[in-house]
Amino acid sequence: MAAPYRNRLRLGACLSLSGKYARFGGQARLALDIWRSTTDAVDLLIEDDGSDPERVDALLPRLSAECDLLLGPYSTLLMRRAGTIAAAMGRLIWNHGGSGDDVETAHPGHVVSVLTPASxxxxxxxxxxxxxxxxxxxxxxxxxxxxxxxxxxxxxxxxxxxxxxxxxxxxxxxxxxxxxxxxxxxxxxxxxxxxxxxxxxxxxxxxxxxxxxxxxxxxxxxxxxxxQWFPGGGDRVELSMAEDDFLTAYRERAGSLPDYPAVQAVAAAAIATHCARQAGSTARAELWSAATALETTTLFGAFKVDPRTGAQVGHQTAFIRWDAEGPAITEGP
Incomplete structure (x- = not known):
């Protein structure tokens, strides 16, 4: 069960730091560390799920016991398992890694998604x-x-x-x-x-x-x-880091631009902590109420969820077109 609300929140995440999703899990970890450096009110606890559903089974209950807020893993496969576990524990989990329609809507009241559904x-x-x-x-x-x-x-x-x-x-x-x-x-x-x-x-x-x-x-x-995201989307950011600030910090640390999993993780963390502070609670029902009432934008884009299912309805996929200089956001040809 979530701990009583405190000013300094503990945010836990299962991320694939090894295995077939390691590239994306590593980016998400670095992104979350950059985001955490902008606030003195959050502690991060990250566990390596090894890209393995069985390790998610073992790790998520432990994180649940130690953390106020839970971020899900990367990939629809792992997030499907994480959503089921969160529902069984009576917790809410913030989904930044699985865009499957069935994952987003499988456990209303227990899963809040930032991703545009696959459909x-x-x-x-x-x-x-x-x-x-x-x-x-x-x-x-x-x-x-x-x-x-x-x-x-x-x-x-x-x-x-x-x-x-x-x-x-x-x-x-x-x-x-x-x-x-x-x-x-x-x-x-x-x-x-x-x-x-x-x-x-x-x-x-x-x-x-x-x-x-x-x-x-x-x-x-x-x-x-x-x-899900591409640099230069240009949305006005209402919550947490601006895209340019994040990209500059990420490039300084990694030597390259991030892919979308990094930005998704930051968006989920920012929204989760915002909702906890708005609600003054880390209890599942209060977090759900705050999340379903929220309509905002992050560096990832728009956020609004269906209050019946928890599926994302505000965020739109990025549409790009390749030219001689590379890919860029487009509105058409």
Missing amino acids: RYAEPFVRHLATQQDPRPLRIVQGKGSFARQVAGGAERLAHALGLRTVSSPTPEAWDLFCAGSFEDDVRAVTYARSLPMPPRSVCAVAAGVREFGEAVGDPVGVYGVG
């Missing part, structure tokens, strides 16, 4: 296509796993709602392409599609939302990407 990932690209004067058939390539299935399903539903026709294979007429899979799946799909005699007119991939995509495909110019 809404493709919205910027599909809405962009719908504004074109000569809309073309849209082919949606889906990878393995529940995340890809939810992203692709959301893209298809929105396309139909906006009057766009979807197809299951390349066509002899002009067509558009959206890919939702693993990084490697998306790179293969984009590379193949662009090599066809009739390549797609517009291409968008989840993988194109990260900088490594440019090296992987060789010539990314013109490709669109979607992701």
Whole structure:
């Protein structure tokens, strides 16, 4: 059970500092350390979950006993397990790492998410296509796993709602392409599609939302990407660090810019501590009430949750387009 409220809060997190998610867990740890350095009212306790659901099982109850606030792990797989554990313990957990629709809505009252749900990932690209004067058939390539299935399903539903026709294979007429899979799946799909005699007119991939995509495909110019966050979004920050301040501090420590998992973790930590102070409590019900009443912006973007489910409804995925100088936030071509 959460400890009585105190001015100096203890924030605990399971992060993957080893295993297959270590790159993102390491970024989240560094980001949280930078954020903590801006306040003298928070102590951090971070445990390595090893990218292993069974270690989450063991670590989260221990963190719960020692900490006032709990941050979830990175990845839909691990966060799915963490949400179940938090609900069983009667705790609230702040989800910065799992965008699966089922993860965000599985335990109302126990999970608050900062991430755009997977089913809404493709919205910027599909809405962009719908504004074109000569809309073309849209082919949606889906990878393995529940995340890809939810992203692709959301893209298809929105396309139909906006009057766009979807197809299951390349066509002899002009067509558009959206890919939702693993990084490697998306790179293969984009590379193949662009090599066809009739390549797609517009291409968008989840993988194109990260900088490594440019090296992987060789010539990314013109490709669109979607992701949870990308530098330069330009939202006005109402809560905690400004984007420029955070990026400067991160680059000084790491020698490079962060990926979205770092920014997601900072947003969740800032919102969690803000809600605890607003409520004057770290009890689950009071935190839930404060979170569902909150509408604000952080360096990650907008925050507003559905008070019935805890799913994120305010945050929008970043929409970028690659040009000769690299990827950048865009509103269209």
